[in-house]
Amino acid sequence: xxxxxxxxxxxxxxxxxxxxxxxxxxxxxxxxxxxxxxxxxxxxxxxxxxxxxxxxxxxxxxxxxxxxxxxxxxxxxxxxxxxxxxxxxxxxxxxxxxxxxxxxxxxxxxxxxxxxxxxxxxxxxxxxxxxxxxxxxxxxxxxxxxxxxxxxxxxxxxxxxxxxxxxxxxxxxxxxxxxxxxxxxxxxxxxxxxxxxxxxxxxxxxxxxxxxxxxxxxxxxxxxxxxxxxxxxxxxxxxxxxxxxxxxxxxxxxxxxxxxxxxxxxxxxxxxxxxxxxxxxxxxxxxxxx
Amino acid sequence: xxxxxxxxxxxxxxxxxxxxxxxxxxxxxxxxxxxxxxxxxxxxxxxxxxxxxxxxxxxxxxxxxxxxxxxxxxxxxxxxxxxxxxxxxxxxxxxxxxxxxxxxxxxxxxxxxxxxxxxxxxxxxxxxxxxxxxxxxxxxxxxxxxxxxxxxxxxxxxxxxxxxxxxxxxxxxxxxxxxxxxxxxxxxxxxxxxxxxxxxxxxxxxxxxxxxxxxxxxxxxxxxxxxxxxxxxxxxxxxxxxxxx
Amino acid sequence: xxxxxxxxxxxxxxxxxxxxxxxxxxxxxxxxxxxxxxxxxxxxxxxxxxxxxxxxxxxxxxxxxxxxxxxxxxxxxxxxxxxxxxxxxxxxxxxxxxxxxxxxxxxxxxxxxxxxxxxxxxxxxxxxxxxxxxxxxxxxxxxxxxxxxxxxxxxxxxxxxxxxxxxxxxxxxxxxxxxxxxxxxxxxxxxxxxxxxxxxxxxxxxxxxxxxxxxxxxxxxxxxxxxxxxxxxxxxxxxxxxxxxxxxxxxxxxxxxxxxxxxxxxxxxxxxxxxxxxxxxxxxxxxxxxxxxxxxxxxxxxxxxxxxxxxxxxxxxxxxxxxxxxxxxx
Numbered sequence: 001x002x003x004x005x006x007x008x009x010x011x012x013x014x015x016x017x018x019x020x021x022x023x024x025x026x027x028x029x030x031x032x033x034x035x036x037x038x039x040x041x042x043x044x045x046x047x048x049x050x051x052x053x054x055x056x057x058x059x060x061x062x063x064x065x066x067x068x069x070x071x072x073x074x075x076x077x078x079x080x081x082x083x084x085x086x087x088x089x090x091x092x093x094x095x096x097x098x099x100x101x102x103x104x105x106x107x108x109x110x111x112x113x114x115x116x117x118x119x120x121x122x123x124x125x126x127x128x129x130x131x132x133x134x135x136x137x138x139x140x141x142x143x144x145x146x147x148x149x150x151x152x153x154x155x156x157x158x159x160x161x162x163x164x165x166x167x168x169x170x171x172x173x174x175x176x177x178x179x180x181x182x183x184x185x186x187x188x189x190x191x192x193x194x195x196x197x198x199x200x201x202x203x204x205x206x207x208x209x210x211x212x213x214x215x216x217x218x219x220x221x222x223x224x225x226x227x228x229x230x231x232x233x234x235x236x237x238x239x240x241x242x243x244x245x246x247x248x249x250x251x252x253x254x255x256x257x258x259x260x261x262x263x264x265x266x267x268x269x270x271x272x273x274x275x276x277x278x279x280x281x282x283x284x285x286x287x288x289x290x
Numbered sequence: 291x292x293x294x295x296x297x298x299x300x301x302x303x304x305x306x307x308x309x310x311x312x313x314x315x316x317x318x319x320x321x322x323x324x325x326x327x328x329x330x331x332x333x334x335x336x337x338x339x340x341x342x343x344x345x346x347x348x349x350x351x352x353x354x355x356x357x358x359x360x361x362x363x364x365x366x367x368x369x370x371x372x373x374x375x376x377x378x379x380x381x382x383x384x385x386x387x388x389x390x391x392x393x394x395x396x397x398x399x400x401x402x403x404x405x406x407x408x409x410x411x412x413x414x415x416x417x418x419x420x421x422x423x424x425x426x427x428x429x430x431x432x433x434x435x436x437x438x439x440x441x442x443x444x445x446x447x448x449x450x451x452x453x454x455x456x457x458x459x460x461x462x463x464x465x466x467x468x469x470x471x472x473x474x475x476x477x478x479x480x481x482x483x484x485x486x487x488x489x490x491x492x493x494x495x496x497x498x499x500x501x502x503x504x505x506x507x508x509x510x511x512x513x514x515x516x517x518x519x520x521x522x523x524x525x526x527x528x529x530x531x532x533x534x535x
Numbered sequence: 536x537x538x539x540x541x542x543x544x545x546x547x548x549x550x551x552x553x554x555x556x557x558x559x560x561x562x563x564x565x566x567x568x569x570x571x572x573x574x575x576x577x578x579x580x581x582x583x584x585x586x587x588x589x590x591x592x593x594x595x596x597x598x599x600x601x602x603x604x605x606x607x608x609x610x611x612x613x614x615x616x617x618x619x620x621x622x623x624x625x626x627x628x629x630x631x632x633x634x635x636x637x638x639x640x641x642x643x644x645x646x647x648x649x650x651x652x653x654x655x656x657x658x659x660x661x662x663x664x665x666x667x668x669x670x671x672x673x674x675x676x677x678x679x680x681x682x683x684x685x686x687x688x689x690x691x692x693x694x695x696x697x698x699x700x701x702x703x704x705x706x707x708x709x710x711x712x713x714x715x716x717x718x719x720x721x722x723x724x725x726x727x728x729x730x731x732x733x734x735x736x737x738x739x740x741x742x743x744x745x746x747x748x749x750x751x752x753x754x755x756x757x758x759x760x761x762x763x764x765x766x767x768x769x770x771x772x773x774x775x776x777x778x779x780x781x782x783x784x785x786x787x788x789x790x791x792x793x794x795x796x797x798x799x800x801x802x803x804x805x806x807x808x809x810x811x812x813x814x815x816x817x818x819x820x821x822x823x824x825x826x827x828x829x830x831x832x833x834x835x836x837x838x839x840x841x842x843x844x845x846x847x848x849x850x851x852x853x854x855x856x857x858x859x860x861x862x863x864x865x
Binding site: 039086089090093095096097099100101103104105107108110111112114115221225228229232236261263264266267270273274277278281 | 593595641642644645647648649651652653655656657659660663664666667780784787788791833834835837838840841842844845848849852
């Protein structure tokens with residue numbers, strides 16, 4: 001069989017683009033898990049709501065970038081509200097309770113979107129439609145911009161965590177919640193802020209990815225499932241591992257979809273998940289624990 | 291019981307607190323006072339509730355009964371981060387360094403407070419680094435890579451970043467080499483001269499007698515006895531009664 | 536259990552069974568069906584309680600077992616002529632057992648949330664396979680078939696009526712309950728509960744924890760598959776929607792609402808949830824027409840139900856039955 005190099009290269013680019021978006025979704029998820037042991041089942045819904053907010057603001061203002069910023073802010077605020085009302089009372093209880101509560105949130109949000117926006121998918125117009133030639137294909141510049149922007153947001157997050165005053169608070173709280181409090185760090189608010197940041201990142205991914213697919217109320221599930229696979233494969237709570245795993249899995253799925261239908265490609269990532277669980281249950285991209 | 295007089299306006303006053311962990315009743319009405327700038331010892335066998343007393347003052351566990359005041363103000367059910375801002379520093383028994391944060395970042399968790407000017411931050415850092423030159427050397431190193439003694443220094447230095455009025459010191463010399471122990475004693479002296487009050491939980495009797503002005507003795511979740519440190523000797527029967535095996 | 540408690544318990548059990556036997560004779564058709572459905576969902580929820588309540592593992596993948604039970608039954612009914620009720624059950628159980636073995640082998644290496652996430656992802660794999668393998672599973676449309684008759688084909692059969700179907704379901708659910716209850720009180724069940732309380736210690740004592748967990752998952756999957764068979768027979772179809780993870784989510788909701796670790800609680804929870812669903816899906820259209828608020832006509836019942844669920848997670852973690860038990864004990 002001849003190896004279709006051109007298709008493989010195109011799929012590499014595609015895989016990197018979705019990989020960066022997935023990394024954006026998953027890094028919020030893993031940040032939230034790392035600091036408060038919360039598995040946010042509603043993360044996909046934040047992605048979906050971000051996309052819808054993008055649709056709403058874009059239709060009223062006509063400006064994609066404004067829509068991106070406003071959607072992120074609104075969803076971040078919503079995330080903060082969710083954290084305060086449903087997760088704060090569960091602090092200190094078994095982490096499984098947080099899965100249940102966020103599952104409840106996801107049902108509410110998804111059905112709200114269905115009721116508010118209807119079952120027909122909406123479209124986000126991409127901010128520019130330029131293309132360049134990749135073999136026989138006209139490849140849209142916009143996809144490249146998505147990847148670069150996602151990378152920029154993730155880098156920004158990294159720098160903030162590494163050097164920012166509040167970034168140090170977040171890392172200290174992640175490592176030792178009790179001692180962080182004893183050092184005067186307002187831990188409940190740090191939790192809220194981290195949840196808002198994660199929500200905002202999910203919303204940003206939703207708006208950025210919106211133009212590539214339709215926006216509908218059920219779009220969050222695919223993403224949250226993939227993001228779950230990514231954070232388990234990358235090592236729960238490990239930011240670098242999640243990013244690496246997101247790119248790795250997206251590339252695999254992109255290559256797989258040369259031969260199978262895209263909806264079956266999730267089976268490929270599930271196989272990666274199974275293998276990870278069998279051989280390295282702490283995650284593929286984590287140094288072996290001593 | 292010839293209880294010595296406590297200062298008229300205590301800095302921290304604990305009045306009859308009862309604390310539970312789940313269903314087990316740990317503190318059965320603990321009362322004690324610490325005056326401003328005073329170094330006070332808390333002595334007793336393992337498991338009598340010394341650490342729980344410190345945690346109760348710090349707000350890390352919530353007493354179900356009783357009252358704790360700081361500078362006359364009730365703080366019983368305040369969250370720990372507010373107490374830290376009020377001026378209570380905490381150095382826990384297991385040190386609880388942020389292991390993945392560098393030494394400098396560990397210090398910054400307490401230093402980066404609202405309303406502290408850069409000049410004052412620098413002065414605080416200079417002071418701490420003068421006490422603990424080794425921390426200055428290792429400022430970029432992850433806290434988890436420090437030796438036990440260095441971690442203890444970092445834990446104390448970190449609490450000092452809050453410019454506290456009182457530091458709750460839980461077994462600072464546990465597991466340390468003699469040279470480190472005398473350094474800890476020195477630091478307690480320096481803090482005392484600076485006017486910082488200290489509530490010290492220690493198993494090391496000579497150090498406690500030397501460092502403290504007054505000593506409380508705990509047994510089975512209550513304070514049973516109370517004495518001036520200078521009137522006690524290492525072989526005092528009271529000490530045997532509360533610490534001896 | 537003391538003798539007095541046992542007496543009260545069995546009296547209560549008999550009374551409830553008697554009421555459920557009489558119910559279809561007095562209820563109108565719609566509510567008769569509704570009650571049968573509660574029992575089937577209750578059985579599914581009960582099977583999941585063996586994991587959630589007794590072993591401390593929250594499965595978000597029970598739809599896979601349930602759905603495979605449905606498809607197994609469908610396979611037997613469509614392939615074997617004449618359709619045989621008992622073969623349908625057998626095939627359904629075999630299909631769900633196969634899936635349960637697969638899921639049990641991999642996911643029991645993990646604990647807590649990792650277990651929850653992997654069971655969820657496994658169930659999605661089966662969903663994708665069933666959804667896309669159109670030639671065999673009928674894809675999106677699923678498979679529909681005639682309901683097999685009650686009895687032994689070739690010897691004596693009688694077609695199901697909604698009343699006899701209800702009794703049949705009731706009998707299976709009641710027997711399943713008694714079996715599961717026996718299991719949870721057996722030495723095996725005690726080990727499961729000690730895994731829930733302290734897994735490390737249970738392992739330290741020398742129990743092969745992984746093997747116990749695997750058996751628990753398989754047993755649970757088997758009863759979930761049985762519920763799937765019953766549902767397929769009641770509704771005469773198998774569809775991919777029932778392998779979808781939302782079903783797993785609802786099962787967890789039934790458990791939490793009713794009270795985990797009680798076996799009966801999940802049935803109560805299923806009844807409560809389905810009751811809320813019926814109530815709200817009538818309430819909103821009624822509000823819409825009565826108060827002239829047409830935008831409320833399509834208001835999804837899952838919004839208020841989701842909020843009630845969240846409130847129960849926060850304020851009533853022991854569930855309805857657990858709460859009543861607490862009240863009675865006081």
